[in-house]
Amino acid sequence: xxxxxxxxxxxxxxxxxxxxxLFFLELSSENLLIxxxxxxxxxxxxxEEALNISVLSVDFKEKINELxxxxxxYIYCRSGK
Numbered sequence: 001x002x003x004x005x006x007x008x009x010x011x012x013x014x015x016x017x018x019x020x021x022l023f024f025l026e027l028s029s030e031n032l033l034i035x036x037x038x039x040x041x042x043x044x045x046x047x048e049e050a051l052n053i054s055v056l057s058v059d060f061k062e063k064i065n066e067l068x069x070x071x072x073x074y075i076y077c078r079s080g081k
Contacts (some may be wrong), residue, residue, distance in 0.1 A: 019020060033067060037075040048077070 018026070027033060027049075035042055035050040042052040053063045055077065067073055 023076075026072070027074065030071050031072060032073045034064075034067075034073060034075045036075055050076075060079060 033047060033050045035046050035052045036055040037046075037052070038054050038056060039052060042050075042054075046052065053060060057063070
């Protein structure tokens with residue numbers, strides 16, 4: 001719950017948790033897909049076209065704040081929390 005609140009405050013917008021099926025249906029070239037796992041986990045396998053921004057990186061907040069605000073941003077991680 002704390003992480004969800006963190007992301008809500010960070011993005012200052014709405015956060016929706018969706019099913020895996022809907023997640024893949026919603027993906028398009030206009031939407032941004034962010035993988036929050038570590039670079040090592042990302043190298044082991046990731047969804048095509050995903051951008052890796054590790055939630056553990058020291059510049060995480062800066063990188064997230066640089067993302068465009070016009071289109072939906074979809075995020076995923078290993079644990080789903």
